[in-house]
Amino acid sequence: MSKTKESETAPKAKIIYLEIDAHLDKYVVVRQVDGLSPQPAQTFRSENSLLQWVARQQKAAHDVVACYEAGPLGFVLYRQLHAMGVTCHVVAAKRWSENEDRVKTDKRDAKILCQRVESYHRGNHTVLNVLRVPTEEEERRRALGRQREAFKKELQRNAQRGRGQALLWAVRLKGKWWKGNLWESTQKQEPELLALLIPLREIILTIETQLKTLTRQLEEESIAENLRPKGLGALTWRMVQGEVCDFTRFNNRGQVASYTGLCPSESSSGGNRRLGSVNKHGNRLLRNYLVEATWRLIRWQPDWYAWKKWQPEYQQASGGRRKQIVVALARILAVDLWRLATEQTTLENLGLQPANPA
Numbered sequence: 001m002s003k004t005k006e007s008e009t010a011p012k013a014k015i016i017y018l019e020i021d022a023h024l025d026k027y028v029v030v031r032q033v034d035g036l037s038p039q040p041a042q043t044f045r046s047e048n049s050l051l052q053w054v055a056r057q058q059k060a061a062h063d064v065v066a067c068y069e070a071g072p073l074g075f076v077l078y079r080q081l082h083a084m085g086v087t088c089h090v091v092a093a094k095r096w097s098e099n100e101d102r103v104k105t106d107k108r109d110a111k112i113l114c115q116r117v118e119s120y121h122r123g124n125h126t127v128l129n130v131l132r133v134p135t136e137e138e139e140r141r142r143a144l145g146r147q148r149e150a151f152k153k154e155l156q157r158n159a160q161r162g163r164g165q166a167l168l169w170a171v172r173l174k175g176k177w178w179k180g181n182l183w184e185s186t187q188k189q190e191p192e193l194l195a196l197l198i199p200l201r202e203i204i205l206t207i208e209t210q211l212k213t214l215t216r217q218l219e220e221e222s223i224a225e226n227l228r229p230k231g232l233g234a235l236t237w238r239m240v241q242g243e244v245c246d247f248t249r250f251n252n253r254g255q256v257a258s259y260t261g262l263c264p265s266e267s268s269s270g271g272n273r274r275l276g277s278v279n280k281h282g283n284r285l286l287r288n289y290l291v292e293a294t295w296r297l298i299r300w301q302p303d304w305y306a307w308k309k310w311q312p313e314y315q316q317a318s319g320g321r322r323k324q325i326v327v328a329l330a331r332i333l334a335v336d337l338w339r340l341a342t343e344q345t346t347l348e349n350l351g352l353q354p355a356n357p358a
Contacts (some may be wrong), residue, residue: 017115030110041107067117092129134225145242231300248342262331303351
């Protein structure tokens with residue numbers, strides 16, 4: 001009997017686990033059949049060759065489960081495998097070696113992760129932090145907001161670079177030195193300094209134009225003014241919504257707070273319980289938007305139930321304690337926005353006034 005016929009008549013495996021270490025120019029894959037030990041790693045130099053090999057694995061088993069770490073390549077591979085009928089998990093990246101031998105290779109990581117995905121698939125959901133994969137539309141909306149953040153950083157970097165160049169000539173540039181009267185006074189400086197500042201100014205003005213266009217687009221995608229509280233602008237609401245992707249993904253308020261990273265850290269042992277600063281394990285950008293919005297809400301929303309609770313202590317506190325209270329309010333705000341988005345409550349019930357009453 002030929003090899004082809006033998007492979008066709010060979011009994012199918014129950015399940016094949018695949019761990020993929022994805023890079024731009026190669027894919028390192030470890031395969032584990034049923035409960036056997038992981039096999040030696042294989043390397044594929046193109047995406048097509050990997051997908052063709054995965055298709056052959058589907059013929060050899062009743063079910064194929066794949067797993068790879070989230071990274072700069074996004075979720076394209078996940079969507080391709082999902083379209084093929086492969087169960088795929090995207091997990092948060094971490095150092096997988098549990099000992100301190102200071103050895104890290106693609107093959108070693110793939111082997112360890114392959115064993116963990118088997119354990120996860122069998123019901124031990126503590127061994128992997130599996131991420132929720134956004135839809136293509138959710139990813140587009142989030143990417144727009146993050147691009148705006150990147151533009152802001154680039155503008156600040158070039159503005160500061162101009163200030164640094166001016167210091168070499170003992171000139172101090174203040175504020176938006178590239179605009180209006182400030183730029184007119186700057187033009188009176190040495191020609192050598194101007195030769196350095198003019199290209200930076202052109203870059204900054206171009207970025208400002210792009211920022212205005214992108215901001216306008218994001219604000220147009222926000223919800224109506226009568227549906228969001230006063231003090232929470234159209235842009236902020238849109239940025240928060242873009243980072244969350246879908247508020248219905250959360251089942252309870254604890255999951256919402258955990259995603260923001262605004263929960264207190266904890267170090268407890270025996271009968272002692274000690275809470276520390278926020279753990280910052282969640283979405284960094286979302287955390288920034290919530291804290292920024294909270295500072296505005298405590299000014300514009302005096303009847304917000306959370307602010308009424310904390311206001312007496314806030315007024316007696318100062319400095320760092322006030323910031324701690326604002327962080328606590330930001331965590332409550334995240335839960336309130338979730339309740340609003342999922343129609344569990346209304347602005348009126350929360351003591352919030354709409355930005356523009358209908």
